[in-house]
Amino acid sequence: MLVERLVIEKFRNFSQLNLELAPRINMVCGANGSGKTSLLEAIYCLGFGRSFRTHQIKQVVQDNQDAFTLFAQLRESTGKLADDSDVGVTEAVHKIGYRRFRSGEAQIKVDGEVEKRFSALARLVPVQLMTPESVELITGGPKLRRQFMDWGLFHVEQSFYAGWSAYVRLLKQRNALLRQGQHHRQDGAYWDHQLAAAGEQVAAARVSYLDGLNALLNQYCQRFLPQYDFRFKLNHGWNKDEQALLESFQAKLDVDRKQGFTSSGPHKAEWQIKVDGIDARERLSRGQLKLLVSALRLVQAEDYKIRRGESCILLVDDLPAELDEQNQETLCNALKESGSQVFITTIDESKIKSHFSAAETQLFHVEHGTI
16 A cells, blocks of 8 residues: 555644655655654554544644644555565555544544545555654553554455454443443343353454464564564453453453453453563663564564455654664665555764665655655
8 A cells, every 4th residue: 555645724833735756765854853653653543543643632733723624535446465576466545534523523534425434534544653762662551562453354354344343342342231230130140141152252363363473473573673573462451371261251250350450361352572582571672672673663564465466555754763874784785675655754864874775765854744
């Protein structure tokens, strides 16, 4: 998937931009506060419906404006394999629009048709983000690692979204009964059976997805951090090897009634990452954590390309930060080899410009909200 043209209105310090973008490397340079990260943020919003910098939409909408508007023309190529060989390649052009109001209301259009669900837009804009703050994928709580898994499943397993949505809906129902003390009166056993069935499907999908990533994970970790031995383990949110999810609900029912929420299930899953047998958070430096996160994002992008026959869009904010010259080169080479459309921000273009050929690179200079 390529973003051929991007229009931004009333977004951060951009009043209006209309950009023609390169299919491979787009390098965005500028001083701190100039707006270069905001360009990545706009593309990210098209893939996620929200900012990666703030949860407050009013901070993204330009001052004294009611809403921001994003428009993009996308080119989709299907039928191309991970080795770039063509197998009946077909191309399609999509025009998408996303408007978000200060009130939180959103308007979405895909090829001229109004869409009620953001998932219709998200499927067209598969985005992978790498920023200095992305190390939170490893250092932060398990929710971020569950989101990592579920992003991949959403994009490569068409049935997963419906199954996960059903699980979340049933979980809310059970938790409401527990909080109200009505679980034993309002057919709690029925909801337990329904929730357990949906949860088992979610857990099985995660196992299958991560099993498919294993070979790529080992390959990229050896490339980025060859001095370490990595181990990845999924804890399902209950002792799946010893009991079914329904049995776990039944065993913890008294605890759940007291707490008012469901204490076991896929919503409590954790994906552990260990380095030489030690938690990655304790073993790796800040720069090494950045390399590991970059490896994870690139692995997920390559898996997407293998399964879907098209590429993700890669966003890399402040690429040189916390990386020495050798590791910058390693990351830049991996970005080039991905075959993806890449957006990179940097304060000093001279630090990384030499890693990319002039023929494949388009350079943008940002200053005070203009490009």
